[in-house]
Amino acid sequence: MDTSKTSPAGPRELRATWASAPYPVVLADRAGGVIELNDAASCILPEVRPGDWLHESAPNWLADAHQRLSRGIPSQNGSSSAPAGGRIGERVYEAHPTRDPDGDVVWWLVDDTDRRLAEEALRSERERTAFLAEASNALLSSLNVDRCMEVTAQLAATHLADAAVIVAPGKGRRHPMTSCVGENPVSRGTVEIDTSAMPGLSEALQGFPPVPSRWIDPASAPEWVIPEEMRGSVGSVVITPLPGHGLPGGVLILLRSADHTAFTEDAEIFARLFAARAGAALSAARMYAEQSSITTTLMRELLPPSLHQVNGVEFAGGYRASGQSERVGGDFYDVHPGADADQESLAVLGDVCGKGLEAAVLTGKIRNTLHALLPLADDHQRMLRLLNTALLNSHHTRFATLVLASAVRLERGVRLRVTSAGHPAPLVVRADGTVEEAETHGSLVGVLRDIKSATAAIDLAVGETCLLFTDGITEARGGPLGDEMFGESRLREALGECAGMPAEAVVERVQMLAAQWVGRGRHDDMAVVAITTPRGGPLTAMTLGSLGRRRA
């Protein structure tokens, strides 16, 4: 019996099976001659007929795969029987071979188009999601408008186009503009432009009514839009508005060079998604800038002033608010310079009950009231009584403690009149390092109808200092053991080392010790003012100018 040949019944049975298979099937011999196709295969490959050579009538990829398989050359993915794949007409197929012992090959073709499309869509969707997530991270990092525009331009120029230009809403014809080409550094500036000169620009800049992004003819783009590196090579331009949460947010202009594919509708939709994020980040940054400028303006009056030498008396002040992110609080100080060297200057330091902004607002009122009462500063008691009445009559229910110190320079030193109103008495450090407490006491203001106080007269020789401080210093908790109060004895000890120091060095020393004592712990507002008799006059540009040449 001849067993070398397959029984004719075999292939016939097989044929019967696959002839009606719903998948296209092609049978070819070892040499590449087509033996047979089923109906489904004839449908998609009408030009292939039994007896044809695969390489003449079938798609090249199938003929090549057949040849490789017959010669035993492994395909790219390593296995000779792994599926090949390629286009047939509009669709994409995977071809799975099965071989019989004679070398005939049955090619089973599986329509793969939809899976590939889905995979392609998934990949590009993943890329976009990753880019948008990345863009959001980058855009969220800064609340600075310029920086935000920079990041937007960079991201757009590297991911969406060859170059990106952002035109921000401006004042009149002047608009801030940020542009970036590829990976180059961002350039920033202001342009004076006629927005109507570029189609779509003025509508997009107005922000309302909403406008879609639009393509414009590169030839109609004004010169200032095209970055220098792109001159003469721009192939397509898209203008996309940056949505700005109720306010115009500016415009993102994307440019692609002529040798790059033009924007597809898809790319443009994607650009819009990016623009939405960039617009949101930019409007948050703009709002922050606006709020912070309002805060700065309002805060200016509440911030402690910077002190310096006045009429031969040295003043220095230091302040630390209780909250880590706060700048103002319930402690305050001020120095009101005397009109001339014979007039007393008035230093005030005090503490309003409470913390934070609300307390700070009240300190502002007290400071204003005291300022208005300055002409009466030669009588501390009267000044305090008037302040007390003003506080009792205001709707604030808070009270305050404070110290008034009037200082005038005499020939040998500084003469002080110091009055405490319910406040810790100032400490005086003498030239020899002795520390004394000023003998003054009195009632706090803002509680009782009648208040009393006693004023102390103090003379400060050269190098001696009178320190006004709030209880935030003495009551600071911390230290090496963690829960001790800084206390007045430590303050006195520290002050004892401050004889002969300039006022700002005394303030810095006290502030530093208290801050180190507290460490990272919580603390109350802390304020210090030092009044010192300096060695010589102040260093000013004037006195320095007159120093002249030294080595005469």
Next chain:
Amino acid sequence: MTVSTSLRPDQRLIRTCREELWSALRDGDEHAAATAVFAGLEDGVPAEAVLMEVIAPSQARVGQEWAANRMTVAQEHVATAINERVIAALAHHPAGRVEPRHARVAVACVEGEWHALPARLLSEVLRLRGWRVDFLGAHVPTPHLIAHLHRTGPEAVLLSASIPTHLPTAHAAITACMAAGVPVLAGGAAFGADGRYARSLGASDWAADAATVAELLAAGLPRPDPTAMHHPIEDLPHLADQEYTMIAQSRSRLVKETLAELEERFLPMREYSSRQRRHTAEDIAHVADYLATALYVDDQELFTAFIGWTAGILTARGVPARSLALTLDVLDSQLKDFPRARALLERAGHGLRPDPHIPVPGNGKPA
């Protein structure tokens, strides 16, 4: 008045100027200090040389003199205050007036850092070289620094720290600035003589002096990658063992227990005055802080160097350094479950014992 802008100042002039400034600082004489500096300027020493070669070395000398106990705390503060005033006056001198032509930068000291003079000198040098400088001063809380960055959008933050125990805070500040998209250039003694901690804490770069800062700025610092979601722990993976966290949190208890144990083992302490006792507690707290910092940056050298320096300071003040070695021993016995901390303590202790310069008085009585 003639003011030279020559780049090669006469070294002899600079030396004279430096000596005169130094003697004025010693005497606490502000006017003599100003006279010395301004005469130097008018003799042709450029303003930058006045800052870096006259004022900066004199300030460094103040620190050395204090460490050697030849200057009191008060004298140190007076000298610093005078230098600050001289620098401020210098900015108003015609030789120190420069129109800004470069971008804006912010100079700040880390929160807790009170040594502002190095940062101040840097600010002035940069201003002289045409940068727009916002000097935020000493002890800048990180939230204030970040608010400033959002408000002004500078090209870079120049962050200064002198004392190594501020490194953990510096790390927080560096991370926050970089996350806000602003590069950070770190400088100051705290970051190590070779800037190693600046790098391990993730700063963009480190500079040893003001001139290098100016060069790096001129070359342009790369913006931190705004898309990188960086977590601070990635800089310092060793923090995962929590040794730093636990020691930093239980610092007060550690100090209390060490103090009590020390009292048992170090007999002279029983005769300490309350003031001496307080100073001892502060010293122990310092050791604990440096230990925690060395754990934070994972660096033996930081701790060993501090212990060596402290031994020198104590010796200069006639305090027996034996108490320091004992302190390390006691801490070691308390930190049984902290292998990294114990390794630091043991090695620092080795460095301490064989030092022949540290006298151990017979009766151990502190001076």
